[in-house]
Every structure is written in C-alpha cells, then in structure tokens.
Amino acid sequence: MLKLGIIGTNWITNQFVDAAIASKEYELTAIYSRKESSALAFGKPYGVSTVKTDLIEFVSMPELDVIYIASPNSLHFQQSKLAIEHGKHVIVEKPAVSTSAELAEVIALAKEKQCFYFEAARNIHEASFKKVSEILPQPEEIIGANFSFMKYSSRYDLVLAGEEPNIFSPAFSGGALMDLGVYVVYAAVAWFGKPESAFYFARKVPTGVDGIGTIILRYANFDVNLMTGKIGNSFLPSEIYSLKETIVLNAVNSIESIQVYNRQQAEFSVVEAAPEEQPMIAEARDFAAVITQPQDPNWQAAYEEWLVIAQTVHTIMEDLRQQVEVVFPADKN
Incomplete structure (x- = not known):
C-alpha cells in the first residue's frame, strides 16, 4: 500500500x-x-x-x-x-x-x-470518458463539437467587494481557464488530439484574470467550441457532431449521461454511463497502478500518453492566456 x-x-x-x-x-x-x-x-x-x-x-x-x-x-x-x-x-x-x-x-x-x-485531470481517467472514446466517429467523420464548463465561484463575491482571492489572482495563476477551462481543453485533446490552432475570446475581471471566455480549437476538418467561466453558471450539455449522429453528454468534466442521436432514425439511444461514488477514484487507481507496476508495458505506455496530453494541454493554455494578456509571475521567469 x-x-x-x-x-x-x-x-x-x-x-x-x-x-x-x-x-x-x-x-x-x-x-x-x-x-x-x-x-x-x-x-x-x-x-x-x-x-x-x-x-x-x-x-x-x-x-x-x-x-x-x-x-x-x-x-x-x-x-x-x-x-x-x-x-x-x-x-x-x-x-x-x-x-x-x-x-x-x-x-x-x-x-x-x-x-x-x-x-x-480526473475526467480522462473515468470509465464514462473512456466509453465516449470508444463510440467516437472516425476523425474524418467529425464535423464539430461544443463543450461547456462554467460555474459561479462564491469567491467572485470577494472580487466584487474589491478583494483578490487566490483563484482570481494572477499572482497565484488563477482565472477561469486555469481552474475550469483546463477540463474542457483536456477533453478535446484527449479525444481529438492536438489542434492546428487555438483562439481565446475572454472577458477579464478587475483582478486581471479571465472570468469568462470562449475557446475555438481548429482541427483539419472541424472546430471545437469550448466555453468556460467562473462568474456565471451554465447548464448546457456538451455535444460531438458527425453527419450521421450527435453524441450528447451532460458534461465533459464528469460524465454522468451519454446519449447518441441517430439522424436517419431520428431517435436517441442511451449509452451506459456509470459514474463512481468516489469521483476521483479512477485516477487514484490509475496512478497507483503505474507506480506499483513499473515493469508493466501497458501502464507505462498509458503514463507516457498522459504526459503527452498534459504537455499539449499546457502549451495550448499558455497560448490562450497570451492572446488575452493574462500574465502570471511565472511567465517572466
């Protein structure tokens, strides 16, 4: 243990x-x-x-x-x-x-x-996330996707009162993208790979970090629209589109329901999604398996893949921050 x-x-x-x-x-x-x-x-x-x-x-x-x-x-x-x-x-x-x-x-x-x-990044380790990976259309069949994760932070009340809590402070590398946007970027990269380009349209709060924003990831044949924010609440589903079907998810940060709409049959089918009682248990198990089984080629390959995804996500997020001029002390090192 x-x-x-x-x-x-x-x-x-x-x-x-x-x-x-x-x-x-x-x-x-x-x-x-x-x-x-x-x-x-x-x-x-x-x-x-x-x-x-x-x-x-x-x-x-x-x-x-x-x-x-x-x-x-x-x-x-x-x-x-x-x-x-x-x-x-x-x-x-x-x-x-x-x-x-x-x-x-x-x-x-x-x-x-x-x-x-x-x-x-717990979402990519969950069984429901992996289930979506299994039912994704081929890349050439995808025509787009929309992911949303926006939740009001009670700490924003402090910002409105003239204070600078950690989560909204550039000194502590805060902001909507870093806190919640990372989930939607992770989902896009894990499912679709590295985009050809990325664009961020954000609104800053008085502390100088982004409070809400829209991200567009451009792939060869489709675009992914991502919405994130900490100054309002969104209840939108997340969707992946192809010519034949639409995959509808309650969210991408923690998937509890998966439906597939077939355009030709004009009906929905339900794909089993079984969220864990402990929302972080899947990643805990995965990390333990890598640590305790260093000679297992499958777990070590999975570990290397997670590192590649992490590097891609952080490169994208840094580029997005630079576009909207959200600057951290670490950027100056």
Missing part, C-alpha cells in the same frame, strides 16, 4: 483522500500545512496525527511514497520539484503548473529521479 502525504487541506484534498482510501491502494500517512491546527483538523477524521509545518521536513519523510499537492496553482511547480528531488512520486491537482516550460522541467526532473509525476 502506498504511503500518501498531502499538501493542501481544502475540499478537493478531502475528495482525493477519500477516493485514495476507497481504492485500497493508499494509506494517508502525513499532512503538510502552514498551520498545524489546519493539518490536525484535516487528519482527525482519518486518524492521522503526523503533521508538518516545515515543507523540507515533510518531503524528506522516508516513510512517504507519494505526495498529493492541492495548494494554490502558482505553488505547484516548486512544491512538485522539491518532492521529486526527495524521491517522492507526485500527484498534483490541475493545472499542474503555470507554464509549459515549468511542466517540461518537472517531467525531466521526474525522469532523472526515476519518479512518476501525474497531473490530476
């Missing part, structure tokens, strides 16, 4: 730890937080009292096998590097880093240290 340490004590960390424990592949072993009280409060329901407030001491713990990072986006790069330099495998919440150069550096370091490095 993998000994798990965590950085970050927010709700997403709870969700991952619950999934990791449910997978029976991990044991929560230690918690890092700048505040000891926060770490102890997080660990109490899990019966874990080993906490650290010094990051070097935490990543140096010999009993840890893998570290899960869910700190503010801008901290991911340095924390990931530090963990890998101390021989730890790393699972880092999306977006894994702020720039494509940071990603390339961390991946190279992980290979040098013989560690595994995973971006926790």
